[in-house]
Amino acid sequence: MAATAARRRTVGETIRVVLVDDQEMVRDGLGALLSSAPDIELVGEAGDGLHAVELAARLRPDVVVMDIRMPGMDGLTATGRIIRDEPDGTTPGILILTTFDLDEYVYEALALGASGFLLKDAPARDLIDAVRVVARGEALLAPSVTRRLIADFARRRRSGSLRPEAAAALTQRELDVLQEVSRGLSNAEIAERLVLSEQTVKTHVGRILAKLGLRDRTQAVVFAYENGLTPPPGGDG
Incomplete structure (x- = not known):
């Protein structure tokens, strides 16, 4: 990637x-x-x-x-x-x-x-x-079709075993934010869901990208699905 x-x-x-x-x-x-x-x-x-x-x-x-x-x-x-x-x-x-x-x-x-x-x-x-x-x-990432495409993409590329250690550098809160990002939620929606300020969510997203060496939210979503951090929609994870 x-x-x-x-x-x-x-x-x-x-x-x-x-x-x-x-x-x-x-x-x-x-x-x-x-x-x-x-x-x-x-x-x-x-x-x-x-x-x-x-x-x-x-x-x-x-x-x-x-x-x-x-x-x-x-x-x-x-x-x-x-x-x-x-x-x-x-x-x-x-x-x-x-x-x-x-x-x-x-x-x-x-x-x-x-x-x-x-x-x-x-x-x-x-x-x-x-x-x-x-x-x-x-x-x-907002259109639901895009989220389905990303999930299907990750299913095709996944080796078959989950790799939770891939996100070992993330704190639990950063992992929570990453999972919500991977569901296609905006910063405002994540803030409401996790009871955080929108600026705090933005800071967490920036740290996630930096720690994982990712370019943007799209790559963060793919990373989450590929590594089994978020179950594909309609799948069993």
């Missing part, structure tokens, strides 16, 4: 986005939508993965909105290249555009370090919210 760090942005700074999709009409529509947001700047567009990798290296955006199924280099390969090739160890957040049936692609994108997923049939304005979430260094 990639352990690179997301780029840090200053509060109020414009979010620089590269949009990747092989359909020009889709790019035009999504590009117009992104450009309508006052805090988002569309700095580049690509119609295939190779061009996306080149733009990411040259423009160093905050977020790459990445389609998966494209001719030539697909979005999966491009995601791996973008994350691997960053010279200073920081990467843009990668928001995957997907449909419900992109099983193996989605699982591999998670392993490579993608920060979130947006279904192509989601309401158009959701794209702006998703870009903002990923730009903050957070993971887009």
